[in-house]
Amino acid sequence: MDVIKFDSSYPIKQVNQFIVYFRAIIISLGGLFFGYNNGCFNPTQEHISNLNKWYSSFDIALYTGLVTCFLPFGCLFGSLLSNFLLKITQSNLRVCLALTDIIGLLGTTIQIIDPNLGNLILGRFLNGVAGGFNTSIVPIYLINFTPVIMRGKTGTFVQSFASLGLFIGLSLGAIQPRYSKVPKGESKEEFIQSEIDNMDSFHLNLAWRITIGLPLLLCFIRLISLIFIFKEETPIQMVKHNHLRTLRRYLEKCYDKERAGLRFKEIVSYANQQVEEADKLSEGDEIDVNVPIQFSDQANNDQQKNKNNEYLISMQNHTQQNQDNKYQVQNDTSNHEHLDIKQPKGEKEKFEINLASSGGSNHSEEVIDNQKLDNSKKQNKLPQIYKSQRRRKMLGVVLQMTTQLSGLNALMFFSSSIFKANSDNPDTVQLYLYIQGFSIFFFTFISIFFIENFGRKKLILGSTFLTLIGLLGIAVFALVNVFVVSFVFIIFFLFGFGIGLGAVVWPFCTELVNKEDLPICSAARWLCALLIGICFRFLVLAIGISGTFFLFFGFTLLAFIYFLKEMKETKGMTIEQVDQLYG
Template identity: 25%
Template sequence: MSGAIIFIKEDLNISEVQEEVLVGILSIVSLLGSLAGGKTSDAIGRKWTIAFAVGVFQTGAAIMALSPSFGILIIGRLLAGVGIGFGVMIAPVYIAEISPAIARGSLTSFPEIFVNLGILFGYISDYVFSGLPAHISWRVMLGVGILPSVFIGFALFVIPESPRWLVMQNRFEDAKSVLSKTMEGERQVEERLKEIQLAAGLANAEKYEARSVWREIWNPSPPVRRMLITGCGIQCFQQVTGIDATVYYSPTIFKEAGIKGNNQLLAATVAVGFTKTLFILVAIFLIDKVGRKPLLYVSTIGMTTCMFGLCLTLALIEDGQLGIALAILAVCGNVAFFSIGIGPICWVVSSEILPLRLRAQGSALGAVGSRVSSGVVTMSFLSVSRAITVSGTFFIFSVISAISVVFVHKCVPETKGKSLEEIEIMFQNEAHWRGEVEMGDSERLMQKE
């Protein structure tokens, strides 16, 4: 959409407010798809929820590509957003349930890698098709997004259903057949099947406890309150620091810096996508070696510096090669620091800190904050930029990013190398949560509890 919007404005003659709605509505609507995905996947299965997501997205993409007006384009965007919401929710669930334990960690990190790879491919397709006439180019840019989902559609004939869902449907032989494809040895298959059967047997009890879980979240004890502050806070800071505005509106930013031609604008955005994809791979390699908190410090401080640098560049350096080069460097640096830290670590920390009984609902609450924050930022970026300039907008982002450094220092403990039980203990004591005592005191804290 970042590249297509250039030609949509030219072809359909839409206003800035319409542009903001078109770009930002995806984040809001994808939240609805994600929230509905849980019950849908329990009802029809993980595999066919993927199929449903593919169908909804393909319909939306086709409507966008063929839309004769802004109203029809919005309808297609809404459908595409719902499909993406289902896909974003079901992908990690399916991967976690289908993967063998030994490879689950690396496999469940794939969605984050491929989201960034998809952004890069989107930028590249924008550049490739930018030479077509305006009324055709944006339609091809949006329509080509159907191709990956077609591949997923064919893959549905090959991939199996989740063994956990099969057990919940009392289809034990089918579940055993799936497990035999991902595990070695009949004994391991039988043991794993028994574990899943035991977990499935507790499912009904968990449903009856759901109301009390929400009650605990809305009226939390001090330890749960600390967990929610950390989990929901890092989710919101991930978005209010302006990353989606940078990704969606990078052509607007580069145009402000002095790049004139559409081809040059889109070529610069390819550099942004490449940088974002490269550094997410670096983060996945470092996260268990360096730790969460050091990477978060590097990320938030680096983003603050880059956005403040972009603010100064746009405000003080007039059109010229130096200003363009510094703007591209600042934007690429911003997405690099985001990808090496708060981007992926946000999801890791949110899933680690909450106890099992609260993990699903607490994570959903964090996702609400993330998606709403993203929608607000992307749907207001152009209006705010017009009121206080793009430079002023990124000054605000840099201030928010500086606040996120303080939040990381005060409210995000280091969880590297700690068991889930140790992490839960950390939140029992406020001084421990804030890092004022060492983890070596964990046994003493456990004994006190």
């Protein structure tokens, strides 16, 4: 997408914050969607496992792991397809998000029809595809429709809403059926079947469907909003499609009259520049400034050249009044028989001369020399540009990987089983889930108030350091089997994660990497989430909770060292300025 970033020093009072926040909240329901799907299977997995008769530890680890991992697998697939979706819709973000909501409606409906393994896998995969589209496209939408001065705050909405979704999903565990521990000496299959037979209809059939089916409401709300309320193209597209009145009306909703007028001029100017550059690229046959223009058949050219010289002389009076007037000169390289001086745009082989100079031919050669010099500079900068892009993309990928391999989704996917293994009281387990869900939401939400004051780099580095302390505490006290203290460190971990790695990574990556690299970063995130979904339960069976969190600690420590070396502040910078930082 084409994104303009201009000076953000104008006062916030010139922006209609309600309009901006309202749009950002509705669009960020995509974050709520994938966050909720991350957490909603967690409190329902025991009941669904029992309905499917997954009784042994191996069966539970295998089948719940499969159901869990197909969500991030779908997210990975959706992230990788995001650029293709943008291409086939001609970067129409509204259409992209509407299609995303339709996929989400379909995936959620399939899951709640029946709790069998096939339905759960297919439904969660489709919801994952929708989640991958959301994580790639929603940040692009927000940055296109948010004033620069507010982009830091609205950029945190994706993760803040995802955390809210986790909290709601975990909290709905309160309506799930409670299973007692199987008494020693009794058959597990017979005991569980007896509990199912004595269960009322709501807990048996409705509770899990309500919990898993809530995303239907989220998709429906945003889809209706996109159809009837947020019908605009991006500002750049409004100019390219000549919808200038629509653009002006949109800007007057978002800004006061003075700022709206200035913003209108900025966008139109920028869009026209982009169109001209696109035209040049599409022509593909620009003049090669490394080859001097040659004039052959001089005898046959004299008459035409004289006419051209007379035209140049006639223009001298005009150019003395305005030294900046330029006309385009086309060299007909097919026969080199004449030199046409033309004003219209759109010719394939062209360059510019300033008619203020009297020596037309000599000046043309001077212009060509200057163009050759400029072209040489650009060629010399190419390796630097590629190096910067590679460094920024690598940092974005590692950042997104760290959000998963630090262990957050291990807790979001499987915390109910972890808590139940350490408590015989179902009410205590649910209390732990409440505290966990609220903590990740609250700590992510408060980052909105920090991001503009502290910037991106300090928050992410501080967050990663606090996350390391939390992981170490979880692992050590799990090793000595003191779960209460380990749970305290889980909350500390969620605090450290939420204020930086949770909320700031999305706006930071949007500012850091090129638009075509954002889906790659998102895909790296979901690939790691997929690995967590598949491997976590088996890691716990093999090396225990303590050993598993020591692994998370080791990866996060390596990432922290890398961040110290590579991370730079991007607050308030354009992508060009960020590119220079990493050049």
